[in-house]
Each structure stands twice: as C-alpha cells, then as structure tokens.
Amino acid sequence: MAGVWSMGPGTYEVPLSLFAKNRDRLAEKLKSGQVVVLQGGDDINLYDTDIQYVFRQEAYFTWACGVREPGCYFALDVKTKKSIVFVPRLPDEYEIWMGKLLSCQDYTNMYGVDEVRYVDEICDVLKSLEPDTLLTLVMDNETLFPIIAELRVIKTPEEIEVMRYICKVSSDAHKQESAPSNSEKMSTGFASEEKSPETLATTLDLWKWILPKRLHISKRRFLESAVMLYAKPGLLEYQCESVFLDHCYRVGGCRHVSYTCICGSGDNSAILHYGHAAAPNNKMLKDGDICLFDMGGNYAGYAADITCSFPANGKFTEDQKLIYEAVLAARDAVIRQGKPGVKWTDMHLAANRAMLEHLKRGGLLKGEVEKMIAFGVNGILQPHGLGHLLGLDVHDVGGYLKHCPPRPSGPLGRLRTARILEAGMILTIEPGCYFIPKLLDAAKRTQKLAQFFNWDVMDRFRGFGGVRIEDDVLITDKGVENLTFVPRTVAEIEEFMANGANFK
Numbered sequence: 001m002a003g004v005w006s007m008g009p010g011t012y013e014v015p016l017s018l019f020a021k022n023r024d025r026l027a028e029k030l031k032s033g034q035v036v037v038l039q040g041g042d043d044i045n046l047y048d049t050d051i052q053y054v055f056r057q058e059a060y061f062t063w064a065c066g067v068r069e070p071g072c073y074f075a076l077d078v079k080t081k082k083s084i085v086f087v088p089r090l091p092d093e094y095e096i097w098m099g100k101l102l103s104c105q106d107y108t109n110m111y112g113v114d115e116v117r118y119v120d121e122i123c124d125v126l127k128s129l130e131p132d133t134l135l136t137l138v139m140d141n142e143t144l145f146p147i148i149a150e151l152r153v154i155k156t157p158e159e160i161e162v163m164r165y166i167c168k169v170s171s172d173a174h175k176q177e178s179a180p181s182n183s184e185k186m187s188t189g190f191a192s193e194e195k196s197p198e199t200l201a202t203t204l205d206l207w208k209w210i211l212p213k214r215l216h217i218s219k220r221r222f223l224e225s226a227v228m229l230y231a232k233p234g235l236l237e238y239q240c241e242s243v244f245l246d247h248c249y250r251v252g253g254c255r256h257v258s259y260t261c262i263c264g265s266g267d268n269s270a271i272l273h274y275g276h277a278a279a280p281n282n283k284m285l286k287d288g289d290i291c292l293f294d295m296g297g298n299y300a301g302y303a304a305d306i307t308c309s310f311p312a313n314g315k316f317t318e319d320q321k322l323i324y325e326a327v328l329a330a331r332d333a334v335i336r337q338g339k340p341g342v343k344w345t346d347m348h349l350a351a352n353r354a355m356l357e358h359l360k361r362g363g364l365l366k367g368e369v370e371k372m373i374a375f376g377v378n379g380i381l382q383p384h385g386l387g388h389l390l391g392l393d394v395h396d397v398g399g400y401l402k403h404c405p406p407r408p409s410g411p412l413g414r415l416r417t418a419r420i421l422e423a424g425m426i427l428t429i430e431p432g433c434y435f436i437p438k439l440l441d442a443a444k445r446t447q448k449l450a451q452f453f454n455w456d457v458m459d460r461f462r463g464f465g466g467v468r469i470e471d472d473v474l475i476t477d478k479g480v481e482n483l484t485f486v487p488r489t490v491a492e493i494e495e496f497m498a499n500g501a502n503f504k
C-alpha cells in the first residue's frame with residue numbers, strides 16, 4: 001500500500017490514514033448493524049457533446065474514502081469497520097482510449113480501503129453484510145447527514161495539515177512563488193508563536209524571511225509568478241488571475257481552484273461576486289485602482305479561500321489607506337478575540353464595530369457606533385457575513401445543524417453560521433467595506449440610515465470600489481491560528497510591492 005497520495009515531487013503527500021481516520025470517527029458515532037452507503041460523483045458532459053468537465057469528486061465521498069474518480073460507490077460496515085469501494089467495471093476497449101485498466105487489487109492499494117469490488121456487485125456485497133439499516137445521504141438525510149456534517153466541521157490533525165498546505169500554496173500564489181515541500185512546513189512554528197496584539201496584524205517577519213530565500217532562486221521567475229508583484233496598471237484582471245492559477249497548479253499541484261476567481265479592480269472591487277460569465281475579469285487595471293482579488297486553490301478536495309486587496313500601482317492613496325485600515329481593524333479584532341466558546345455572531349459584530357469606529361474617525365460616519373449597528377449601517381457597507389466554515393467545500397457544511405444555534409432573524413441571518421467556536425474548526429475571517437451604488441443610494445434616501453453618513457465625504461468614495469481582507473484560520477484551544485501568509489498591513493503591502501512590476 002502506497003500510504004500517501006500526492007501530485008508528485010514537491011507537492012503535499014496526503015496520508016491515506018486521513019480518510020481511514022474519518023471512517024473510524026464515523027463508525028464510532030453509528031451502531032452495529034448499520035451500513036453506510038455513499039455515492040460518488042459522475043462525469044458530466046458539456047451539454048449534448050462528448051466532452052466532459054474536468055471531474056471533481058463529491059465532498060462527502062472524498063471525506064470518507066478519498067477516491068478521486070467518477071462512477072464509484074462506497075460502503076462502511078459499522079460492525080466490522082470494513083470499508084469497501086465499488087468501481088465501475090470498464091470495457092476492455094477503455095485501455096485503447098484511456099490507458100491501463102486497473103484491477104480491484106490496484107484500487108485497494110491506491111486508496112488504502114479494505115476491499116474494492118465492481119459497482120455491478122454492490123447488491124450482492126451489501127446483502128452479504130446482512131445490515132439492519134442502510135444509511136445514505138440520498139434517501140435518508142436525518143440520521144447520517146448531521147453526523148458526517150458535524151464530523152466535517154471539526155478537522156482532524158491530518159486534515160489540518162492538508163489545509164495548511166493549500167492555504168500556503170494559495171497565499172504564495174497571491175504574493176510570491178515558493179514551493180513548499182513536506183519537509184518544509186512553513187506555517188508550523190510561525191503560527192504558533194505568541195504575538196502581542198500590536199503585531200498580530202503583521203506577517204512582516206514571515207514574508208521577510210521567505211522573500212530573500214526565494215529571490216536568490218530565480219528573480220525573474222519569481223517576479224513573473226506572483227500576483228501582487230506582477231500586478232500593475234495596464235494589465236487585464238484576467239492576466240493576474242492566470243498568474244494565480246499558474247502558481248497553484250504548476251507549483252502546488254492544484255488541478256482546481258476552489259471557486260471562480262474574483263479579480264475586481266477599481267469599481268469592480270465592490271461587486272461581491274465579480275468574475276462570473278457576464279463580467280469575466282476583463283477590465284484593465286488603472287493607475288489609482290484598488291484591486292480586490294479573492295482566489296483559493298484546491299488540493300485533494302480541500303479548499304483555500306483568500307482575499308488580498310491592494311493598490312494596482314503599489315502605493316495606497318490616503319483614501320485607500322483609510323478604507324483598508326478600517327477593514328484591517330475589523331479583521332484584527334476577530335483574530336484577537338476568536339477562541340473556543342465565542343459566538344460567531346458576536347465576532348461578526350465585533351468586526352463591524354471596529355470597522356465603523358475607524359470609518360467614523362476617518363470622517364465618513366458620524367454618531368454612535370452602537371446606534372449605527374442597531375439601524376443597519378454595517379449592512380450597507382458590508383452586506384455579507386464575517387466568514388464561513390471552510391474544508392472540503394469552500395462554504396463548508398455544518399453551519400446550521402440541529403444541535404447548533406439556529407439562523408438568527410434580521411440582518412445576522414445573512415451569516416453562514418451562528419455557531420459557537422470550537423477547537424478544530426477552520427473558518428474564513430473576511431470583513432469588507434464596499435461602496436455599492438445601489439446600497440448607498442438606498443441609505444441616502446432613508447433618514448434613519450442617512451443620518452450616520454457624512455455625505456460630502458462619502459460622495460468622494462463613489463466609484464472607489466471596495467476592500468476585503470480574507471484569512472483562513474484554525475481555531476485552537478488558545479485562540480486563532482492564521483493559516484494565511486500574505487502581506488497585510490499597508491506598510492507590508494507597499495514594501496512587498498516595491499519589489500514588483502510597478503517599480504521595475
């Protein structure tokens with residue numbers, strides 16, 4: 001048995017024990033006599049053609065067995081803890097078009113399960129297990145679903161290591177080239193360092209440490225491979241996107257990104273889901289634009305989700321600095337206060353409060369911050385929630401399970417979870433501040449909202465766009481461990497970009 005899966009030298013070796021452990025955790029929650037049956041994903045054709053989308057496995061299926069190909073099933077006999085994967089029986093001519101046909105024994109070795117059989121044998125095999133109950137996610141979502149979903153919320157140490165890897169690869173793709181290897185666990189050690197609140201916001205020490213190490217390898221290759229170093233006025237947004245995709249795949253072995261890249265510049269940075277088919281990251285970066293790039297790689301099914309906001313020309317204007325630092329204050333408040341036992345809704349409000357206070361000091365807002373929140377000013381500037389669970393799905397499962405706090409009413413109902421934080425959760429922290437014309441117009445028309453804005457100052461920010469800072473973090477016993485390593489303060493970003501295309 002190989003024992004690991006990777007995309008080759010330099011990429012992370014995912015231990016097959018990761019999936020075996022998930023199966024053990026699942027079996028512990030179930031009763032003898034129950035047999036779990038999961039269906040994997042199928043190939044999907046592009047409309048009525050014979051071309052298929054690049055296959056991506058279904059997330060629960062990945063969680064349970066790590067099988068990466070289409071058309072498979074999985075069974076787990078709780079009584080014996082025996083795991084069985086069912087693979088399609090492929091025709092002989094498969095070998096002509098698709099390559100060598102693997103035997104069941106080959107698959108057993110590859111995936112480290114107890115047995116591999118053909119899909120056409122599934123009925124006989126399941127009967128032979130003599131189950132009292134078959135548990136599926138299709139017909140019965142009352143028994144199995146809440147159990148697996150909850151197990152997916154709390155990451156095992158093995159899963160956390162994969163998440164560290166994909167967050168590191170994605171961080172590097174945002175900012176610079178560096179190929180992490182198994183022996184080089186960049187985040188370990190740094191992340192566990194105790195940091196004072198003053199230095200919490202900075203990852204300066206980290207990237208200063210990485211930068212010289214990398215520059216000596218190949219300065220030219222380095223500069224061409226980093227989005228934040230590559231970006232400059234005159235480029236198209238999608239050219240920056242392509243640099244991210246290239247790094248994730250070429251260096252990190254990520255065949256997929258976790259979602260369509262959002263690469264908004266200028267006023268596009270206020271479009272929360274920019275990058276879709278009708279707005280395919282095709283504007284030219286202009287001098288004076290703020291860029292909001294939300295992109296995350298995907299490895300072994302596990303997702304990163306990171307947003308960097310920075311000036312296209314490498315130098316913040318006073319207005320950009322004001323908005324950026326308001327969002328950074330929000331992010332810092334959560335990193336400082338997040339720990340087991342804390343309510344996510346309280347973290348959302350703490351972030352809002354920090355941002356509004358900063359904007360008030362900057363002259364955009366007036367009045368009491370608590371009143372602003374009571375009246376909904378926070379939702380005008382940041383229409384979305386603070387963040388979400390992250391794992392095999394980018395918006396991961398388990399946000400509102402039955403045993404958890406229910407979805408709040410009112411504006412907090414927008415949050416993707418209202419859970420109380422627990423060690424082992426991985427979430428995004430992604431406060432933002434956006435100048436969305438439709439929302440600003442509505443606020444201006446509504447007296448209870450309009451009273452909090454200094455409209456003469458606000459009008460200067462029409463067309464500004466927006467800023468989001470999105471980190472992927474692990475909740476530990478002590479607090480928050482940031483898995484994201486990108487320049488974050490204004491000084492860090494400017495110092496970092498001074499090595500980039502704008503200044504060459």
Ligand SMILES: [Mn+2]
Pocket residue numbers: 305388428430470
């Ligand atoms: Mn996100």
